[in-house]
Amino acid sequence: MSISRREFIKDAAAVSAFISLSGIPLSGTGRKKTVSVPPGDRIRVGVAGVNSRGRAIAGTLSKMPRCQVACICDCDLDALEKCRGWVEESGAPRPDGEQDYRKMLDRNDIDAVVIAMPDHWHATAAIMALHAGKHVYLEKPASYCPEENAMLLEAERKYGKVVQVGMQRRSYPVLRQAVQELREGVIGEVRHATSWYATNRTSIGVGRPVPVPSRLNWDFWQGPAPRGPLYKDNIVHYNWHWRWHWGTGEALNNGTHFVDLVRWMMNLNEYPSEVASVGGRYHFRNDDWETPDTQVLSFQFGEKASFTWEGRSCDPKRIDGASTGVTLYGENGMSLFLNGKNEYVIFDDKDQIIRKVESGMTFRDGDRFNPSEELDALHFANWFDAIENGTPVNDPLCEACMSTQYTQYGNIAQRLGRSLKIDPASGAILNDSESRQYWSRTYDPVWTPKQYL
Numbered sequence: 054m055s056i057s058r059r060e061f062i063k064d065a066a067a068v069s070a071f072i073s074l075s076g077i078p079l080s081g082t083g084r085k086k087t088v089s090v091p092p093g094d095r096i097r098v099g100v101a102g103v104n105s106r107g108r109a110i111a112g113t114l115s116k117m118p119r120c121q122v123a124c125i126c127d128c129d130l131d132a133l134e135k136c137r138g139w140v141e142e143s144g145a146p147r148p149d150g151e152q153d154y155r156k157m158l159d160r161n162d163i164d165a166v167v168i169a170m171p172d173h174w175h176a177t178a179a180i181m182a183l184h185a186g187k188h189v190y191l192e193k194p195a196s197y198c199p200e201e202n203a204m205l206l207e208a209e210r211k212y213g214k215v216v217q218v219g220m221q222r223r224s225y226p227v228l229r230q231a232v233q234e235l236r237e238g239v240i241g242e243v244r245h246a247t248s249w250y251a252t253n254r255t256s257i258g259v260g261r262p263v264p265v266p267s268r269l270n271w272d273f274w275q276g277p278a279p280r281g282p283l284y285k286d287n288i289v290h291y292n293w294h295w296r297w298h299w300g301t302g303e304a305l306n307n308g309t310h311f312v313d314l315v316r317w318m319m320n321l322n323e324y325p326s327e328v329a330s331v332g333g334r335y336h337f338r339n340d341d342w343e344t345p346d347t348q349v350l351s352f353q354f355g356e357k358a359s360f361t362w363e364g365r366s367c368d369p370k371r372i373d374g375a376s377t378g379v380t381l382y383g384e385n386g387m388s389l390f391l392n393g394k395n396e397y398v399i400f401d402d403k404d405q406i407i408r409k410v411e412s413g414m415t416f417r418d419g420d421r422f423n424p425s426e427e428l429d430a431l432h433f434a435n436w437f438d439a440i441e442n443g444t445p446v447n448d449p450l451c452e453a454c455m456s457t458q459y460t461q462y463g464n465i466a467q468r469l470g471r472s473l474k475i476d477p478a479s480g481a482i483l484n485d486s487e488s489r490q491y492w493s494r495t496y497d498p499v500w501t502p503k504q505y506l
């Protein structure tokens with residue numbers, strides 16, 4: 054069958070107008086918050102953790118007239134200075150710099166903070182910021198382990214500030230339109246989906262214990278993680294992602310984005326009844342990488358629904374021409390495919406395109422540092438709307454914590470070598486006392502998040 058109907062939406066403004074006129078349903082609605090920054094005043098933002106993602110965010114924010122990047126924080130002085138210069142290069146005033154996160158939080162002239170530190174820091178840094186009266190933009194994954202999700206939600210309730218989480222696709226206009234179409238039954242009832250991430254990461258080698266470079270405050274970098282592992286020359290920056298002591302593997306690194314998209318698209322608002330994981334570290338086996346580089350997670354929701362996420366960190370073979378994606382399977386052979394960009398395609402039962410929806414606001418393919426700046430700016434603007442007007446954020450903490458917890462179950466199943474049975478209402482893992490070791494973690498006593506609750 055040839056393409057019977059094609060809809061190319063080229064103009065992002067037109068897409069946004071369509072979205073707001075049609076009043077898209079949200080899969081989770083953040084509560085209205087107390088307004089603390091009057092509309093018209095610039096929101097003063099501090100950005101913490103700026104080697105890569107945080108620097109990209111600081112650059113994007115520095116071009117947005119609604120805010121001022123007032124302070125940059127990084128425990129690595131090189132990353133700190135590079136980012137201060139980066140903001141200045143974009144034409145904004147050079148922000149102040151702090152190496153100690155607590156000092157940034159102590160400042161009364163900062164309204165809101167962006168947290169783009171490593172995963173072991175996320176929950177603690179967010180709880181500290183809420184305790185200090187700041188609004189929070191928290192990078193994904195929301196947390197390192199399931200217990201931290203509950204702690205985060207408690208802090209949000211207690212301190213009443215706005216929290217937006219960095220699963221930014223929830224603000225992409227065309228993906229919001231996809232959700233609306235799915236709710237209206239464009240492919241019928243969706244009971245199964247597949248999702249994936251495939252790339253070609255190289256070995257991280259075997260680290261050598263070396264003196265901590267003078268530019269880096271290693272104590273600040275370790276923060277809430279218990280002391281133990283020696284400093285080695287292949288942890289900072291980025292490679293911590295693949296070490297369980299600090300990182301959470303590809304499942305929480307990229308899996309959370311796609312698990313969250315599936316949850317949102319399928320309107321899954323309960324915990325799964327069963328989660329399984331297969332995979333392992335199959336490539337470059339003699340290096341320090343501990344988390345799986347190949348992993349398939351499956352999520353079962355009783356008789357009602359199921360979905361999978363496949364992660365291949367060192368094997369870039371695409372699926373349906375896309376290195377990242379989600380396919381949702383509906384009724385009568387219909388499906389909806391999205392590749393993680395601001396577009397989607399609907400297929401019929403002969404695998405022929407019925408309709409493709411895209412916009413001029415797409416990824417800058419090949420830009421690994423900040424590929425979706427224009428789209429991400431919509432997510433920050435939505436955060437600012439919430440801070441100024443009390444409107445709901447598109448990625449509320451409760452949604453982000455649930456998506457994060459799904460993938461945490463996956464890693465727990467992988468590490469235990471067996472599938473988990475879960476109570477769909479409470480999220481508790483059933484009849485598996487061994488799993489408790491991964492439910493929570495111990496903390497360095499100086500940085501324990503519980504002192505801020």
Ligand SMILES: NC(=O)c1ccc[n+]([C@@H]2O[C@H](COP(=O)([O-])OP(=O)(O)OC[C@H]3O[C@@H](n4cnc5c(N)ncnc54)[C@H](O)[C@@H]3O)[C@@H](O)[C@H]2O)c1
Binds near residue numbers: 105132171
């Ligand atoms: N939403 C997205 O699309 C997206 C994309 C990339 C990364 N991320 C997330 O952003 C986070 C950072 O990722 P990255 O690739 O930039 O990692 P990275 O290792 O390159 O950078 C982390 C930075 O945090 C700094 N840091 C560590 N402890 C600190 C402390 N106590 N105070 C201040 N700074 C501290 C480090 O020195 C480093 O500069 C991760 O959690 C990742 O999952 C999200």
